Amino acid sequence: MAKVKNWQIDREMEYPYAENRPKKQWAIVFDLNKCIACQTCTLACKTTWTSGKGQEYMLWNNVETKPYGSYPLAWDVRVLERLGHQAWEAKKPYYGKTIYEAAEAHEKAAHFSPEDQDWMYPNHGEDDCANQVNGGDYLSLKHDKWFFYLPRTCAHCTYPACLAACPRKAIYKRQEDGVVLIDQSRCRGYGECVKACPYKKSMYNPHTRVSEKCIGCYPAVEQGLQPQCVVNCIGKIRIMGFINPPWNAKADNPVDYLVHKAGLALPYYPQLGLEPNIYYIPPVHANQEYLQQMFGPNVNQAIDAYRILKDDKVAQGLLMLMGSTDRIIRRFEVKDDFAFGYDESGDELVSVPLVEKMITRTAFDEKFGAVRNNTP
């Protein structure tokens, strides 16, 4: 075991391999306040990557309804249960155990292993909220009955459990973009990665008899394009880019701004110790204790920052850039009530207004001599 720096839990931790950060790190930020679980991302991924034999059950990207939805069944509850109670005080490092530190002698990471039936429910408990909605409740606006949607891909972790657990070293993390891949020619299908990944994003293909996982759409990323699940998101809730560790954060990098500068986006289940690289702007109306369990004890600050977005034109502009272009925005700026996205060489990719122009049309169109109406 080596000692490695994990900034998400603000301390050093144990990991089987030495710290070796890639030159660039693939990352996606999701605004959970905007996800409507339309599953367009899921289908975009499915049709692109997992339409083959043995992949029938696979959703490299999935959207589940929290708190009850999950794919595979109860993945989150079961890994937290395995880890046991761990404390984490706000604004302090996490001193509880990660899955590597909680591992027993016979395993690389504390884990649970899903049965085949656990994979058969893409979103078990879909649209079940946390309490029963009684008659007359729906306009109370107290939000004691809550749920939210959680879209998930592989997090292309800085310290992947799949990679740590593979006895054949058939899993590797690319230096050029941090994407974690299973070598399809070397894998022997032992399923250790399926067991070890706490997010359950490695999957066994019973037809090819080897394991597979989300590839971060690396063929697109290599060409400066964002992944399929990002560009097909009709709610424009996602942005893909490259994240720097906090000590190298750049204020004009979209992901760095959302995660490090504005503190709007947080990794999920950082206490597991993988330094996952998908980040979430937490839902403002969900249960605080649940959100603390999922996003750590500083989740309130992220919610507070989201509530005062109207005072932060830069963050506002950046959220407007989400879903505005297929290309990867490496740098952005906000000026004169417009947000601009630039590529690696500094060329402008897109510009969007912070507020769309309001146009009021009269009921009667003089030019065509016709009455406009909203009847379809």
Add this chain to the structure above:
Amino acid sequence: MSPIRFYLSTIFLSTVSFAQINVKKVTTNLSQDYQSVAVWQNADKEFSVSLMAQPMVTPKPKQTSVANVFVTALHDGKNLALRLRWSDPQINDSDKLKSYSDAVAVQFPINDNLQPPAVIMGHQGNPVHIFHWRYQYQMDVKQGSKREIQQIYPNMTVDMYPQDYKFTGNIPKATQEQKDAFLGGTAAGNPKSYYKPQGIDELMAEGFSTTVTRPNPQASAFGVWENNEWKVYILRPLKYQDGSSLQEGGKSHVAFAVWQGENEEVGGMKSLTMAWTPLLLMER
């Protein structure tokens, strides 16, 4: 593995047991009848080999699943046949998710039959030759192909597979190669993804986690499960151009590993021998 641990392992794990497996010679053609009961009446009595839970690399089994494998062998001057017997209360294949096949492996040194490398699958520069039978492969052989997903999960639904359309109109039908492009392991040429007509894999290794599958295996294998035990018959040629070669009248060494499917054993999760067993190919 640290250099010191590796050094120690090569010293201590190259040990061999004192007793040996005597391989009697038969006059029949073993490639024809190695699966018949009658031919095994000529064999020497079974040799009991002790196994233990793999202790070296993570993941490891918590306890030993199979404590003994009983081995006997025959040769006919061209081929070596081994019969491996161990107790197993449940038969397991591994077609479904999170299911694990019963399996066995026999390992031979390559460079020097008398001074074999580390028993833990050889070491760098000193490889071993492994014959690996899985019940899963045998199930495939029984029907002449890998089982289809529809056989494994009859109630699963799928609209259509890429390039595999019922009605293609004027478009020419896709070739198998074009269809295989959508199967990661198959397209990458991973031997795990292909049908094994002989029901066995031949592998080379220079230590744990380094196994490479040999193309065109020359060995064959067949297992019978009855009375709560497996009897697996493995047939291999004595001579290999670039593998382990055996000499009539000569001595070599063997080591064994067994995987118990119901205990979710695969890869390093296995029971294995921590000492080589000498093997003598008798001249009659």
